[in-house]
Amino acid sequence: MIETWLGNEQTVNDSQIIVGLEIGTSKVCVAVGEVGENQAVNIIGLGQAKSRGVRKGEIIDVALAEEDVRNAIVEAEQVADVEIRSVFLGVTGSHVRGFNNTGVHPVVSADREITGADIQDVIKNAKAINLPTDHSVVHVIRQHFRVDGQDGVLNPEGMLGAKIEVDVHVVSGRYNRLQNPIRLVNGLHLEVDNISSSALASSLAILGMEQKELGTLVIDLGAGVTEYAVYSAGVIKHTGVLAVGGDHVSNDLAYGLKVPLARAEQIKIDHGSAVIDPEARDRKVGLSDDSLIPGRQINLGHMQKIMSMRLQETLELIAKDIGRAGLIEYLRAGVILCGGGARIPHITRLARDVFKLPVAVGRASTVSGVKNALDEPEFATPVGLIKFGAFQAKASPRRGGIGRVIRRQVAALFGR
Ligand SMILES: Nc1ncnc2c1ncn2[C@@H]1O[C@H](COP(=O)(O)OP(=O)(O)O)[C@@H](O)[C@H]1O
Ligand SMILES: [Mg+2]
Structure with a gap:
């Protein structure tokens, strides 16, 4: 589980390629995006297949869904001229739930100055959620901090206080049902960089x-x-x-x-x-x-x-x-x-x-590139998954797990 911070946009240094995959009920869609400085997303390829193995957002026929995902990936690879190794995967279904939670932490230092460690602790506390045993967390998204009851604090580090609280939005889902699409993707020898609720991904694509x-x-x-x-x-x-x-x-x-x-x-x-x-x-x-x-x-x-x-x-x-x-x-x-x-x-x-x-x-509106993806509202999820990936890359730039895509030309150099 990775904490997600979807706040103000910052810059990433190098442009990187990020792939979003939505295994939807009507279509499987793969979007390949190049994320440059200032988080601008340029869509360089889209792959699609009619979805035959999904009902109500969840896989009901693994073999069919696998074939459809493979076809969409191959098409996206051809259009974008890349080799896809990993994807950000959208998850959905009636078992996916969203709710808010609060973490509380006392500031223990003698001078009552809030440190980075205090912030880590309060977030850890917010993540300690009593979920039903078969549920696992998809997102813990930070909303606001409160310091001694003062609301709406964005970053309490360096402030004085006795008690910090943090409000988070949590998305959870049934473990097995979340694993089904992940296993399917892994079965195609692709890694899952991370999963995102499709609702969240779509909102990232279309909201400024x-x-x-x-x-x-x-x-x-x-x-x-x-x-x-x-x-x-x-x-x-x-x-x-x-x-x-x-x-x-x-x-x-x-x-x-x-x-x-x-x-x-x-x-x-x-x-x-x-x-x-x-x-x-x-x-x-x-x-x-x-x-x-x-x-x-x-x-x-x-x-x-x-x-x-x-x-x-x-x-x-x-x-x-x-x-x-x-x-x-x-x-x-x-x-x-x-x-x-x-x-x-x-x-x-x-x-x-x-x-x-x-x-x-x-x-x-915050992406450019393949015109199709911009004009059609049904591409919000795959495009948003790229934005989600870009946020994650920014939040943990040295995590090796992001953007395992190899440009074909580069792949050729290394004899792949
Ligand atoms: N012009 C239209 N009028 C009515 N329904 C439409 C139209 N275009 C698409 N749809 C419906 O939108 C749904 C597909 O939306 P989409 O976001 O691509 O689905 P998913 O992400 O679940 O695969 C289908 O139920 C389809 O019938
Ligand atoms: Mg959809």
């Missing part, structure tokens, strides 16, 4: 400092899971995962319209809407090109009603959870959507009605 400061909710609408993260005052306050996503919308449509699932997915992409389009209310579309259901027509209004109900329910579950955490009023920069579901027409309108806040679709 100002949005984190003002307060923003990021929602990643994937195929099998919907993940979310709340930032306020520059730090992560809350994360969550719902095991509901675009696949459920398609399922509802298949059931409600009495069409095969693949057909429902296509109808959703072609005619879907998050709110009922008044013009579509009585419009019908034919399914005549489908030999199994000749002459069938579906009512667009009915179809959009089914879709909007499921999407609204999903967003309301998030609103309820954020409300329970008392965070709605902290979202001064509103809600940002990403993931494939952010492409659903009028999804921002539906979300605006649910949250009563401004809503926008997220763009990975």
Whole structure:
């Protein structure tokens, strides 16, 4: 477990190559990024494969998932012209939980000056968490320190005090279920530099400092899971995962319209809407090109009603959870959507009605490079994993575990 510090950005000296891997429910995606000075990320390659071995964000068929990951890696290697040895891996699933914890430590030195050792100790204390025995920690993210009750201290070193406290956000998951994707990656002779919750990764890709400061909710609408993260005052306050996503919308449509699932997915992409389009209310579309259901027509209004109900329910579950955490009023920069579901027409309108806040679709604005990755909201997680990797590299620059990627030209020199 590595403590994660996602605060103000600093510079790394040399540019390095970092790879992000998301084994998603609809697609496996590998992003290769070059991280230069001042943490700027330049995407130099993307590899993708349709995901066949994942449901609700978790692997259900190792052999299929392995093949899909291998294909995506090979494609990314070709595009970026690198040999990938290790990846930052996104993890998700209904077992992944986020919660806050506080560490407390008395300052023992005679002069009461807080030292680096005190800070280490209070953080160690915050990490001593009573998790269920089958859970393990994914992240312990530092939020703020408190010194003798003084709130919002960013770095207490050198201050005077009798008691330091630190608030942290913890993400944990079931050990075995976290190990499944790690083992799969290792089985492909790739190392895992570190794992990150996909929700956290997506938020890193699309939020700037100002949005984190003002307060923003990021929602990643994937195929099998919907993940979310709340930032306020520059730090992560809350994360969550719902095991509901675009696949459920398609399922509802298949059931409600009495069409095969693949057909429902296509109808959703072609005619879907998050709110009922008044013009579509009585419009019908034919399914005549489908030999199994000749002459069938579906009512667009009915179809959009089914879709909007499921999407609204999903967003309301998030609103309820954020409300329970008392965070709605902290979202001064509103809600940002990403993931494939952010492409659903009028999804921002539906979300605006649910949250009563401004809503926008997220763009990975702090990266440059392969245009595709920047424009499409469904690449937020892999791109964010690169940013996560860059933060980790900065936090522990001499850890040998990062960026084990060899440029092909260099590899050739060493006879690889
Ligand atoms: N234009 C669209 N309209 C409706 N749903 C869409 C659209 N584009 C993508 N989706 C949905 O987004 C989901 C895929 O999102 P993505 O973030 O790539 O998933 P994952 O990360 O889980 O693999 C699928 O359920 C897909 O149907
Ligand atoms: Mg995803």
